[in-house]
Amino acid sequence: MWNSLKTMWTIFLHMFRRRVTIQYPDEKPVIPPRWRGRIILSRDPDGEERCVACYLCAAACPVDCIALQATEDEYGRRYPSFFRINFSRCIFCGYCEEACPTDAIQLTPDFEMGEYDRKNLVYEKEDLLIDGTGKYPGYNFYRMAGLAIKGKDKGDAEDEAPPVDLHRLLP
């Protein structure tokens, strides 16, 4: 009995505490930068798409919400011909970001994605692609990879020696 009364008094005193509620639409909550929200596709510092359409994100996705089709431009650079994320399925686990070898796919702190129509939650590549580099400003996959693409021949990559001519006999 005494215990119950003490409990009630403590609860009553909570009336004068500070509220913990954040009145959301009027007052925005502070979202940490590593928040796993809306997914984007970033570009490298040259302004080209980072995505090399390796399908690792689609394979890592536990709910199969990522669909894409790989293709190549005339210089052999791979990119997705379409890239589609169905956000009505997405669980924002961030596995796609972990799987991505080129830091192309990234999760952002935006969570306000409400829609009246379910179909509007299917985001195409033009919805996903942003102009900047996202979380990793300096990284440029094709400038480091040994692959020859437009504007960069074999051996021109960062920290890369010129290719060895296999047919030369001199040491």
Add this chain to the structure above:
Amino acid sequence: MSELALAWSNVILILAVVFSFAALLSWIERRLLGVWQDRYGPNRVGPFGLLQIVADAIKLLAKEDWVPPFAEKTLFVLAPVIIAITALLAFAVVPVAPGIGVVDLNIGLLFFLAMSSLGVYSIVLGGWASNNKYSLLGGFRAAAQMLSYEVFMGLSLMGVVMLAGSFNLRDIVAAQEDLWFCIPQILGFITFTVAGIAEARRLPFDLPEAENELVAGFHTEYSSMKFGLFFIGEYVGVILISAMMVTLFFGGWLGPLLPPLMWFLLKTFIVIGFFILLRASLPRPRYDQLMAYGWKVMLPLTLVNLLVTGAIVLAWES
């Protein structure tokens, strides 16, 4: 003619006030619970969230009025009606202020006890007619709980009756002119409070609907306005018990300075606030604990209270 008009205006006024207050109470309760849990509660619809009641009412009325095919239809429909009627009928005897009140029965207290006992039928029938195991369990629990708490609820009030020498609620209020009965009848007051909470099925004793174990207990299968009637019935019950506590133990409308009506409303509101505080702070006991508490602690206490009060009244008179 004017007497009849006065009586009718009394009836309609009290009905309107009780109904609107019961609706308002759903908002007050949520706000107060919020306040005591470091939140705000509903505050977005209208000023201070007051229009939340209107929104809830529209929602309840617009919902599908579903009677499950496996239910006993007549009783299923009848059950929520009973609780609303009994709760409102009991209000007829509540003496709000001098000149305000529906009837002045000389057995007012007995009428109140009778009506609050009849309310059990609603829950038992609702639980049985739903033909659902959770509802049935809720109905069983309600029946056992109400019966055992009804016993000492009536007994706990007999001390008050002895002191006032009347079953008439207006006489009981008038008898508290010098000293409120919550002081000489402290045991009776405590036991009546406990019984009242159990009668109103409020939180420490809300085993009939125990959300965590029985889904929603006896009203699991109810939807739309039938559920609304149970809801209103519960809140009317809370107001009724609070009003009765004020009448029997806190001197009803008596008080200095303010007009009698204001005093009555103020005291009732404080008691309702206490009920909500109980809900905010106390956990629900186990079912056997509840029964043991009723029969082994509360009933002996009321009997002791009855004996002592009787002895004192006898000694005083001789």
